[in-house]
Amino acid sequence: MEKEKNMKIDVSNINLNNSFRVPDDYFDDLPGLIQRKINKAELKSPKRNIFLYPWSKVAAAVIVVLLIVTAIDKTNIFTDRFSENEVAEIIDNYSYDIDESLIMAYIEEKTDLFLEETETDYEMINYLIDEGIEIEDLIEELK
């Protein structure tokens, strides 16, 4: 009982529920807005095989290595092979506009290591989510 009491905070004089509002009709309009954004993005970048381009293979390979390094952590195999500047240079030159889902598909297609544990995009997405990994962040941090 005492423990339960210790878990409470007296916020009776704080009106939190009515302090935050949303614009009128916000939730009525949101689904349509999101759907339009998705349609626009899909029209803008129709599905194409970016792996036909050599730069994308290099970029994807770099990111695959980064992901592997992150996954197995604490083993400095990547930094043993490339200096930080070299990594930054490769990423600067090759990483524009890469779609994460395509990278995931590439990882799935090309790497046995990840295939063993992550057989689908969903698992790969979950892996990235679990680890809190954002490709942009990885690139940003290595710049």
Next chain:
Amino acid sequence: MPEYSDKDLLQMFREDDKSNYAFNLIIRKYQERVYWHIRKILLNHEDTNDVLQNTFIKVWKGLSSFREESQLYTWLFRIATNESLSFLKKRRTRLFIPIDVQDQMINNLKSDAYFDGGEMEIEFQKALLDLPAKQRIVFNMKYFDDMKYEEISGVLNTSVGALKASYHHAVKKIRKYLEEN
């Protein structure tokens, strides 16, 4: 509008001619819960709106591969949580002026047209912002959303024991902050 189960919605999504409709229904079913989850992390409506839209766009991209090993809402909350944390992280790295992210968030909250709270509410938010981001999320989910530890565990991929400890520490820290301020 009929209320479909998650299973029905996912099944509908997998049918080519119904995927847009099913996705629309999924957004309608979960948008408010996910919105308020993100809003409690980011506080400001505009930031929340951006992150919420990105969350659902990611859901759209991943939904066809979703294998129902976890519940749909757990998966949605997990994406929303990580999107929110990434947003905060990006903001931290983009700040070149010497101002705390916490201070910036409080300033944004004060100027948010969709926040009507007074000094007490702002002080309470300051107390919450004093917590590490993940601990603040645990506190929000438990205290405000009254979620079970098992559910939070599914979203944050953290053991129930660790969550209980985290929540307990959060309560102590918030209480201490409020007593001192």
